[in-house]
Amino acid sequence: MSGGRTYPLGVRDLGVTLDGREVVVGAGLSAGGGEWLAVVGPNGAGKSTLLKAMMGLLPHVGEVVVGDVRVRDLKPRERARLIAYAPQSPSLPPDMTVFDYTLLGRTPYIPYLGRESARDREIAGAVLERLDLAGFAARPLAHLSGGERQRVVLARALTQQAPVLLLDEPTTALDLGHQQQVLELVDRLRVGDGLTVVTTLHDLSLAGQYADALLLLAGGRVVASGPPAQVLTEPLLARHFGARVRVEAGADGRPLVHLLRPDDR
Amino acid sequence: MRTVTLLVAVVLLLASMAAGLLVGAAGISPKGILLALLDRLPFVDVDSGLAPVDQGVLFQLRLPRVLLAAIVGGLLAIAGAGYQGVFRNPLADPYLLGAAAGAGLCVTLVVVFLGGEAGVATVPVAAFVGAVGGVSLAYAVGNTAGRGGGTATLVLAGVAVTSFLTAIQTFVQQLKVEELQRIYSWILGDVGGGWEQVWMIVPYAVVSTIALLLHGRLLDVLSVGDDEATGLGLRAGRVRFVVLLAASLATASAVAVSGLIPFVGIVVPHVVRRLAGWSYRVVLPLSFLGGAAFLVLGDLVARTVLAPAELPIGVVTAFVGAPFFVAVLRLTRKVGT
Numbered sequence: 001m002s003g004g005r006t007y008p009l010g011v012r013d014l015g016v017t018l019d020g021r022e023v024v025v026g027a028g029l030s031a032g033g034g035e036w037l038a039v040v041g042p043n044g045a046g047k048s049t050l051l052k053a054m055m056g057l058l059p060h061v062g063e064v065v066v067g068d069v070r071v072r073d074l075k076p077r078e079r080a081r082l083i084a085y086a087p088q089s090p091s092l093p094p095d096m097t098v099f100d101y102t103l104l105g106r107t108p109y110i111p112y113l114g115r116e117s118a119r120d121r122e123i124a125g126a127v128l129e130r131l132d133l134a135g136f137a138a139r140p141l142a143h144l145s146g147g148e149r150q151r152v153v154l155a156r157a158l159t160q161q162a163p164v165l166l167l168d169e170p171t172t173a174l175d176l177g178h179q180q181q182v183l184e185l186v187d188r189l190r191v192g193d194g195l196t197v198v199t200t201l202h203d204l205s206l207a208g209q210y211a212d213a214l215l216l217l218a219g220g221r222v223v224a225s226g227p228p229a230q231v232l233t234e235p236l237l238a239r240h241f242g243a244r245v246r247v248e249a250g251a252d253g254r255p256l257v258h259l260l261r262p263d264d265r
Numbered sequence: 266m267r268t269v270t271l272l273v274a275v276v277l278l279l280a281s282m283a284a285g286l287l288v289g290a291a292g293i294s295p296k297g298i299l300l301a302l303l304d305r306l307p308f309v310d311v312d313s314g315l316a317p318v319d320q321g322v323l324f325q326l327r328l329p330r331v332l333l334a335a336i337v338g339g340l341l342a343i344a345g346a347g348y349q350g351v352f353r354n355p356l357a358d359p360y361l362l363g364a365a366a367g368a369g370l371c372v373t374l375v376v377v378f379l380g381g382e383a384g385v386a387t388v389p390v391a392a393f394v395g396a397v398g399g400v401s402l403a404y405a406v407g408n409t410a411g412r413g414g415g416t417a418t419l420v421l422a423g424v425a426v427t428s429f430l431t432a433i434q435t436f437v438q439q440l441k442v443e444e445l446q447r448i449y450s451w452i453l454g455d456v457g458g459g460w461e462q463v464w465m466i467v468p469y470a471v472v473s474t475i476a477l478l479l480h481g482r483l484l485d486v487l488s489v490g491d492d493e494a495t496g497l498g499l500r501a502g503r504v505r506f507v508v509l510l511a512a513s514l515a516t517a518s519a520v521a522v523s524g525l526i527p528f529v530g531i532v533v534p535h536v537v538r539r540l541a542g543w544s545y546r547v548v549l550p551l552s553f554l555g556g557a558a559f560l561v562l563g564d565l566v567a568r569t570v571l572a573p574a575e576l577p578i579g580v581v582t583a584f585v586g587a588p589f590f591v592a593v594l595r596l597t598r599k600v601g602t
Contacts, residue, residue, distance in 0.1 A: 057492050080498030091490040095543035100485075107486050108498035113479050160497070 006033025006194040007067040007082070007163040014062035016046070016053045016220075023049045024220045027062070031213065033163075034194040036187070038201045038211035040231070042241050046220040047200040048088060051166050054198070055085040066164055080108035084157040088168040088200075094142035098152050101141055102128055105159025127158045131185065147178035151185065158189065165190075167199040171206065179203070183210050204257040208232050209250075216240060229255050270541050274554035278335065281558040285331035285565050286323070290572040293319045329463050333522060334456040334564040334578075335557035336463070336470050338529055340519040342556020345530030346537070346548050347477050347512035350484035351505050352416050358531040359516040362423040362509070366430035367399020368392040368520045373434045373448050377441045388451060389458075389465060389521040396517035402426050404509065415491075416505070453577030454524035456564050462522040469518035474553060476511035481546035484508065488543075526579045528586045529556050529563075536590065539597040559586070 009031045016024040024046040031037040039047045053060040056071065056079055064071040066082045074082070084105070092101065105127075106120040128134045131151050136144070144152060150170060157165060170186065171179040187210060190197050201207040207214055208228040216224040216231050218240040224231045232255040237245050244260045286302070287295045293315065301313035301323055315323070344359040352361070360366075371391040376384045407422030438445055483504045486494050491501045516530075533556040534548055541547050560582070567581040 052492070055496050057495055075498075076495065076500055077498035080496060085493075085496040087492060087496075090493060093488045093543060096485075096488070100544070101489075104486055104489065104497060107494075110482075112483075115482060 005163070007196055008033045008035075009037075009164050009196050009198065010063075010065040011054060012063045012065075014050065014053055014060055014064070016049050016058050016060045018049070018058070022220055024053065024060075024217075027217070027220075027222050029198075029215050029222070029225065031196050031198060033196055034190065035212045036190055036197040036199070036210060037213050037215060038199050038207040039215045039217055040201060040204055040207050041217035043202075045217040047217055048168050049220075050217065051085070051168050051198065051200060052087075055079075055083060055166055057085075077108045080160060080162065082162050083164045083166060084160040084162040085166040086153045086157045086168065086170065088172055090153050092141040092149065092152075095140050097137065098133060098139050098141065098144070098155075099124060099128065099137040101152060102133075102155045102159050105156045105161075108160060123161070124155075124159050127155050131155050131158075146174055147181060150174060150178070150182050154182070154185065154189075163194070164196045165198070167197065169200050169202060171201065171203065179206065186210075204232055204237070205255075208255045208257065229253070232257055267547055270547065271550060271554070274551050274558075278554050278558040278561075281561045281565075282331050282335060285334065285561045286327050288565060288569060289322070289327055290568065291319065291322045293322060298323055325459070326457075329460045330457055330564065331561055333458055333463050333466075334560045336466060337456055337519045337523045337526065338533075338560025338563075339553040339557035340466075340470055340473065340515040341526060341530040342533035342552040342559070343474060343477050343549055344512040344515040344519070345556075346534035346545065346552040347480075347484070347508050347515075348530075349534055350487065350545050350548075351508050351512070352420060353488060353490075354416075354420070355535065356531070357420075359512065359519075360427075360525070360530070361420065362403040362513065363399030363426040363430060364396040364513060364516045364520060365399075365525050366427040366434070367395035367397070367402070368517070369395070369448075369452060369525065370430045370434040370437075371395030371398070372451055373437050373444075376444050376447055376451075377437055380444075389462065392451075392524075393517045393521035396520045397513065399426060399430060400509070400513040400517075402430075450577070451524045452579070454526040454579035454582075456523050456560070456578060457575075458522050466518040466522050469514055473511045473515035473518070477508065477515065478549055478553075480504065480508050480511070481544070481549050484545035484549075488545075524579065526560070526582055528579075528582045529560055532586050532590045533559055536593045539593055 011027060011029045014024060014027040027050055029037065039050060041047050049058065052058045054064050071079055103116055103120065103124040106116055106124065110116060128137055133151060133155055170182055174182060183206060186197060189195060211228060213226060214228050214231040215222055216236065223240060224236055232247055234245060234247050237243055246258045246260055247255050250256045287298055297313050297315040300311050301315050301320060303309050304311050304313055341359055348357040348359055348361055349355060371394055372388055375387045375391040379387060403423040403426040406426060407419035410418050410422060438448060486497060486499050487501060487504060494501045534552045537548050537551040537555055541551055563581045563585060564578050566585060567576040567578045570576065
């Protein structure tokens with residue numbers, strides 16, 4: 001954000017009940033301004049639900065606080081200027097151009113029946129430039145590869161100029177190189193703009209490599225949180241993922257997770 | 266680019282309206298018609314040389330008929346575009362939420378139970394009330410059945426309400442089979458209602474059209490889905506409600522004066538999208554202009570091919586519209602994906 005101010009994010013006692021089933025129970029987290037928090041956990045743990053509830057897309061109990069503002073007290077437009085969200089499978093209208101899609105990020109700044117200003121277009125153009133997407137501006141979304149698509153979704157979120165970025169599985173369906181490219185990009189933007197980033201990530205090694213802190217969710221509850229080395233431990237992963245793994249410290253001290261085949265195969 | 270497209274559509278509409286005024290069973294001279302029209306302009310005084318009876322045909326029959334066709338066609342097409350935007354479904358049409366079934370039922374009721382002249386006079390009001398009532402019922406059912414009023418539940422509610430109302434309508438018709446022809450001639454559509462009906466729908470047409478045109482950008486935002494639109498700070502449910510309200514008002518007023526004309530509401534927005542792109546800021550105004558031109562020409566065909574007899578306009582729109590639609594689909598196949 002301009003001005004160098006960063007916004008810490010706090011969540012207290014967040015709970016989501018869908019169709020009578022408690023999907024997230026009493027979840028709490030905190031991320032310092034400009035930090036990257038990764039939410040990890042087995043399938044069905046409630047990771048995406050947690051993110052959606054934080055964005056206000058699902059009915060929930062508990063509090064989400066950005067800076068010193070309770071998100072619940074905000075109008076949707078005000079909230080969208082504080083938190084930007086990219087879902088796991090964004091729906092991309094096939095004929096819409098990259099530029100027009102990016103420009104949608106200005107929605108929270110445009111009056112209900114108003115239209116985009118020259119400044120909105122400028123901001124969208126600048127974001128595309130920054131993400132090396134300027135050459136794609138006029139291309140329809142249907143004509144993008146998976147990696148390009150993920151970058152365009154990021155561009156849309158950045159155009160929102162919100163200090164908090166919620167990304168649900170930003171590397172889904174990307175090959176190794178593109179996963180790295182997208183996560184490096186998120187990190188560069190985080191450092192450059194002081195963005196507070198929360199991502200769900202199913203790949204534990206990636207989560208351990210990029211995030212400042214991890215939150216391990218299982219059965220809708222937070223079962224561990226803290227620096228990657230404290231969360232990615234062999235006993236915790238065995239208990240909550242039912243996986244046999246070996247965890248070793250990488251060159252930079254961050255944990256690397258390796259799957260182990262059973263001995264009796 | 267956008268301005269040019271709009272201008273082309275306006276010219277197309279004016280040309281079709283000119284054709285609608287110049288061609289007809291009475292065989293009035295085109296020159297006389299043009300002069301008579303000029304004569305009606307402020308500060309212009311020319312002698313058209315038209316006999317009073319021809320003047321009557323022009324100003325009391327053809328002109329209101331062309332205007333009514335244009336307004337009805339425009340309303341149905343822009344309402345269809347609005348429905349397609351709200352439901353993010355290319356198969357949505359203005360009758361999706363029970364407008365047609367509601368109107369059909371109420372018209373049947375007044376024709377059967379009031380009968381005669383009183384019944385005929387009440388038809389427009391009955392159709393309007395029925396269309397609004399059908400959509401309201403579907404909306405209420407959809408909202409109570411589905412959490413947060415999702416679009417899928419709403420469509421299903423529309424289907425259920427349509428079958429239910431149609432069943433009642435069929436039952437009532439069976440009670441009084443001798444009225445069937447009158448009911449069906451209303452259903453098949455007619456834009457020959459004269460000035461009275463033009464003035465009747467103009468206020469509704471203006472309000473609903475302006476409301477829809479103002480929502481073009483918001484429908485574009487909705488096209489990325491409810492969750493993301495909400496994430497962008499839009500109250501998706503409210504936008505959907507307002508657009509549905511405006512589109513249903515447009516549909517109800519069109520149905521009130523013209524019956525259940527098929528095809529315009531679904532085909533015109535598609536053709537527009539194929540030719541002019543995805544954005545509702547373009548699709549909505551072009552649908553109105555295109556729908557207006559399409560129905561004026563449709564009516565021209567309906568009253569001339571078998572002159573002096575007339576075909577029901579609903580038959581013509583489907584008969585001419587379907588091959589036209591297929592042709593556009595084929596021609597633009599490479600552009601679409």
